[in-house]
Amino acid sequence: MTTRAVVRGVGHYLPERVVENSWFEKRIETSDEWIRTRSGIERRHFAAPGETTSQMAIEASKAALVDSGMGVEQVEAVIVATSTPDLTFPSVATMVQEGLxxxxxxxFDIQAVCAGFVFALAQANALIVSGQVKTVLVIGAETFSRILDMEDRATCVLFGDGAGALLLEAATGTGENTDRGILSADLNSDGSYREMLYVDGGVSTTGTAGKLRMQGNPLFRQAVSKLAATADAALGKAGLTHDDIDWIVPHQANIRIIEGTAKKLGLSMDNVVVTVQDHGNTSAASIPLALSVGKAKGQIRDNDVVVTEAIGGGLAWGAVVIRW
Incomplete structure (x- = not known):
């Protein structure tokens, strides 16, 4: 017998303010057609003034707890993946802990940018499998609208705000890939690609939060190949193949990256949960948001094999295989 980290609940939160592509047309040299064609994004949500990453994370957590049917007192650990914390410290996770x-x-928090939620899932799984805890609340939450250069048309149209959460609980399995729960994880990073995606500020350099900077075309080329490779690696660790996949739930960065990765994996877009058109790129929040939406729509069901994969600044990338 073996211990598995099984998904008990999932939930998400989106700020009330919806920003259509037309909003940018009035402010910078761009168009709805340009944004849709290059990214697939039609709209995104921006946090209200004073609305913080921790507040959104708390709301997503509450939704996941309701979905699970479990009480908050059963949560033993909280991990938040974010690159846009409320404060330099303390962690957003401790604020969620207090808020709940x-x-x-x-x-504690994990910072691996857009790959953050995948890294957080892997760490939560390790805590459960090692017997440290029985339940972990894993959250991805971002307010990327606060670090965007609204005059940079190549980046400001791509990102949005939001939060998603999963509640994982220890369960006994057979050790076979027919078990429910997290079956495998594959994590990677390479700091030599740092210039492709970064924020030009920080505590020990400028003393400011800085703004997001991105080299779009080089990053695109790295994303498709690395996402397909990490998904393959995670599947291999789980003893599964492409034919076993029910759903890919990718980082929602760009529809062309999502389509390119699905093609490399030999899968139809009918097997991909896509939310980028409504949320934009919400960084570490995008996978849990998509998981929550996918379940709510009846796409993701019990015993489905779900592959999540993401790449972000660092570069950092990885994939997790879950039997729902």
Missing amino acids: GLRTGFA
């Missing part, structure tokens, strides 16, 4: 009324357990 938890006075026990532990909480």
Whole structure:
């Protein structure tokens, strides 16, 4: 017998403000057609003034708890993946812990940019499999609208704000890939690609939050090949093949990257959960948001094999295979 980290609940939160592509047409040299053609994005959500990453994370967590039918007192650990924390410190996770009324357990943040949620899932799985805890709340939450250069038309139209959360619980499995829960993870990084995606500020350099900078075309080329490779690696670790996949739930960065990765994996877009048109790129929040939407729509069902994969600044990339 073996221990598996099984998904018990999923939920998400989106800010009330919806920003259509037309909003950018009035402010910079761009068009709805240009944005849709190059990214697939039609709209995104922006946090309201004063609305923070931790507040959104708390709301997504509450939704995941409701979905799970479990009480908040059963949560033993909180992990938040984010690159846009409320403060330099303390962590967003401790703010979520307080906001949910938890006075026990532990909480910490993970920063791997758009790959953050995949990295957080892998760490949560390790905590559960090693017996450290029985339940972990894993959250991706971002307010990327706060670090965008609204005069840079290549980047400001791509990103949005939001949060998603999963509640994982330890369960006994057979050790076979027919078990429910996280079956495998594959994590990677290469700091030599740092200039492709970064923020030009920080505590130890400029003393400011800085703005997002991106080399779009080189990053696109790296994304498709690395995402397909990490998905293959994770499937191999789980003893599964492309034919076993029910759903790919990718990082929602760009529809062309999503389509290119699906093609490399030999899968139809009918097997891909796509939310980029409505949310834009919400960085670490995009996968849990898509998982929550996919479940709510009846796409993702019990015992489905789900492959999540993401790439972000660092570069950092990885994939997790889950039997739902």
